[in-house]
Amino acid sequence: MPAPEIHLRLTSSPPLPGFPDALLLDEKECGWLKEIIMGRPEAETTYLIPGQNHSLLIAPGGLTSTMPFGLPLRCIGPNGLYLQECRAFYPPLPENARKQAFPCTADTIQVVIDSPKTSKLSAIQFQTKHLMPVWQLWMVKGPEVIKGVSEGVAKTLKELSTKIQLPESKPLKKQLARMLPKSLAPTQKANPETLRQEALSLIHKKQFAEAARYMEQAGDMLTAARLYEQAAEEH
Structure with a gap:
């Protein structure tokens, strides 16, 4: 007679020391976040990944404080696999098994929690391309920048340019690039x-x-x- 099938579930686990690695926020909690974190030091080092019905609050190196809301998470790996705080898989899953059950690429994060409606676990995926500094929640558009020069100044500059021979910029840039070590030479910045x-x-x-x-x-x-x-x- 075949053994009964064992369904993967989450069981209670002792709490770990320190602050959680991330918080899972629902839509209502995400709306509260701006009022709580604005003006606090964490606003400089905390990031948000919006998702469907939930958002992930994360800080490289782990959160540095607690919030009065949100579901605490721990990064258990491999890669970007997060598990609900004070939970463990039953039956236990070694790393290769977790990799197969909850595959995470360089572009995705998976969060595993107790399903609020059933006794089964629930997995939520986030796309890292949506990663944003949390301060963007309240960032306001700056004032319009006044550009250019007045007609009189432009005329004066044009007259001066005919009298003064400025050195070519391209040869200077090439000379500077040769003088600097490659690690210090100007490089094109990524987004x-x-x-x-x-x-x-x-x-x-x-x-x-x-x-x-x-x-x-x-x-x-x-x-x-x-x-x-x-x-x-x-x-």
């Missing part, structure tokens, strides 16, 4: 959104120093500093 996505993928692989460099290029200096600290702790 900040793309850099943050790459950094998040590296964080899930525990490559914190490499992720910090991407965050630096994206202009997120505080996040980069936290990642450098975490890289030092790992060694």
